[in-house]
Amino acid sequence: MHLGDDAELYALGLLPLADRPRIEAHLADCDLCRKRVVDAEETAWKLSATLDATTEPRPRRVPRRALVWVAGLAAAFALAFGVQSVRLAQADTAISQTGHALTIVAASHFDHVTMTPVAGPLVAKVLYAKDRSWIYCIADSPATYTVVGLHGGVSRVLGTTAHDGAVSTAFLAPGPVEIVELRSGDTIVARASLR
Amino acid sequence: MEAAREDSGDLALARAFARRERDALDRAYARFGRRLLAVAFAVLGEREAAEDVLHDALLRAWDAGTYRPERGALGPFLAACVRNEAITNVRSDSRRRRRELRAVAADEECVDPAEALSVRAALAALPAEQRTALDYAYYRGLTHVEIARELRLPLGTVKSRIALAMRKLALELAPERNP
Numbered sequence: 001m002h003l004g005d006d007a008e009l010y011a012l013g014l015l016p017l018a019d020r021p022r023i024e025a026h027l028a029d030c031d032l033c034r035k036r037v038v039d040a041e042e043t044a045w046k047l048s049a050t051l052d053a054t055t056e057p058r059p060r061r062v063p064r065r066a067l068v069w070v071a072g073l074a075a076a077f078a079l080a081f082g083v084q085s086v087r088l089a090q091a092d093t094a095i096s097q098t099g100h101a102l103t104i105v106a107a108s109h110f111d112h113v114t115m116t117p118v119a120g121p122l123v124a125k126v127l128y129a130k131d132r133s134w135i136y137c138i139a140d141s142p143a144t145y146t147v148v149g150l151h152g153g154v155s156r157v158l159g160t161t162a163h164d165g166a167v168s169t170a171f172l173a174p175g176p177v178e179i180v181e182l183r184s185g186d187t188i189v190a191r192a193s194l195r
Numbered sequence: 196m197e198a199a200r201e202d203s204g205d206l207a208l209a210r211a212f213a214r215r216e217r218d219a220l221d222r223a224y225a226r227f228g229r230r231l232l233a234v235a236f237a238v239l240g241e242r243e244a245a246e247d248v249l250h251d252a253l254l255r256a257w258d259a260g261t262y263r264p265e266r267g268a269l270g271p272f273l274a275a276c277v278r279n280e281a282i283t284n285v286r287s288d289s290r291r292r293r294r295e296l297r298a299v300a301a302d303e304e305c306v307d308p309a310e311a312l313s314v315r316a317a318l319a320a321l322p323a324e325q326r327t328a329l330d331y332a333y334y335r336g337l338t339h340v341e342i343a344r345e346l347r348l349p350l351g352t353v354k355s356r357i358a359l360a361m362r363k364l365a366l367e368l369a370p371e372r373n374p
Contacts, residue, residue, distance in 0.1 A: 005358035011275060012357070013282040014338050038267040043365045044278070045271035047333055049310040050318075051233040114255065117283070 002026075003033045011040030017118065115139075115182065115190035124190045126180050132194075135180060137161060139168045145184055149177035209269040213262050220257045227270050231277045238281035238336045245281070252280035282336065317367040321360055328356035329364075 003026060009015050010023050027034045109131070115124040124139040135158075137147050142163040147170050149158045161168040161182070174180070182190045208226060211219035228249070235245035235252075256262060256276045262269065318326060331342045343353045 005354045008358040008361040009332075009339060009354060012332055012361070013275070013279040014332055014357070016338075017283060017286070034266070038271070039365050040361050041271040041275045042267060043361050043368065044333070045268075045274045046310065046314050046364070046368050048230055048234050048237075048274055050314050051230075051237050114251075 002030065003036070007033055007036040008040040011037050011044055017116065111195060113192045113194060115180070115192040117190050118181075118188045120189055122182070122190050124182055124192075126192050126194065128174075128180075128194050130195075132174055132177060135172050135174050135177075135194075137170045137172070137180065137182065139182060139190070140166070141168055142166055143168060143184065145170075145182040145189060147172060148181040148183055149174045150179035150181070151176045152178075155181075205269060206264065209262075209264040212257060212269055213260070213264055215257060215260050220253060223257070223269065223273065224253060227273055230270070231273055234274050234277050235281045237334070238278060238285060244284065248281045248284055249277055252277040255280070285336065313368060314364075317364050320367060321363060325356045325360035325363070328353055329360040332357050 003010065003023060006015060006019075006023065010020070015023065027037060110127055110129050112125055112127045115122070115126060117123070122139055122141055124137065124141075126135055126137050128135040135147075137145075139145060139161060144163060145161045145168060147158045147161060148155050158174050158177070158180075159170050159172045161170040163169075178194060180192050180194060181188050205226065208219060208222050212223055231253070232245055232249050235248045236242065239245045239248060253273065253276070256273060262272055266272065318329070321329070327346070328342060331337045331345065332339065337345065339350060339353045339357060342348075342357075343350045346353065
């Protein structure tokens with residue numbers, strides 16, 4: 001079924017976050033709706049000509065949020081060397097608390113992704129080895145979250161985060177996983193698709 | 196004029212951005228930054244937050260590598276990314292008050308005064324109920340659910356008014372009508 005009026009609403013960013021995956025999946029397969037969304041984006045672009053554009057943005061810099069996970073990764077490295085502060089997740093999938101962690105990260109081809117908040121204002125990132133030998137989740141919140149991995153539509157608990165000051169982290173060996181979620185109880189708080 | 200400039204000068208940038216070339220991000224920032232900042236600021240109403248959203252959205256769009264030039268022009272794609280990021284930011288921060296927006300007056304600085312003029316004329320030509328719905332959606336950043344509540348209208352009516360307004364504007368502003 002085509003998107004109908006949702007095409008224009010999607011282009012304007014008006015649909016709930018939860019609807020976006022459904023829309024994007026449809027757009028991947030439907031030329032008609034994709035054209036309608038692109039047309040609406042172009043119209044929105046024209047509308048932006050009426051906005052106040054007196055200010056130049058400052059030169060591009062490292063986004064503030066990036067610093068959160070860099071700081072978190074530093075904490076993980078400290079942890080890997082046995083420096084007290086962050087507790088590794090206790091699940092059997094957790095990477096053991098040895099000096100190997102830094103070596104593992106340094107020797108890996110890894111990537112990172114910003115998690116999409118599903119419920120609430122959480123800012124979170126996942127660093128992950130492309131071969132899924134490890135993932136490192138960091139949330140900009142002191143709360144504890146359950147880390148859930150999805151693979152082939154099946155979900156399983158990978159571990160839990162532990163707080164370290166203002167952030168909460170987990171360093172885990174997930175195995176095959178395409179989607180990582182942070183949950184608070186039964187509520188999905190944030191989600192990320194790994195490439 | 197804007198469209199012509201995009202046609203001639205921006206295709207190479209769009210291709211470089213799609214290939215995730217390193218300097219394409221900086222070039223996109225230099226080319227579209229001012230207008231994209233206005234888009235983010237329009238939603239957020241705070242300069243620093245708008246700058247953060249602009250940086251994050253561009254970096255994410257470049258990093259994701261999902262843009263393809265055959266999809267459409269780079270500027271509108273990035274504007275949609277920035278607006279989405281800004282709206283997500285507003286929705287996820289209940290402490291942030293949504294700012295009421297407005298189109299700038301004719302004597303204030305716009306990206307392209309001629310383009311702004313034709314957009315205002317097209318907006319003025321919309322039926323009042325469609326113009327109001329679009330005003331709430333675009334310039335005030337309300338969701339269709341909030342607009343329905345505000346205007347005491349059925350949700351479907353609000354959705355169709357916004358969509359109709361967008362489609363009429365697209366027709367009105369099509370290049371063949373504005374050579």
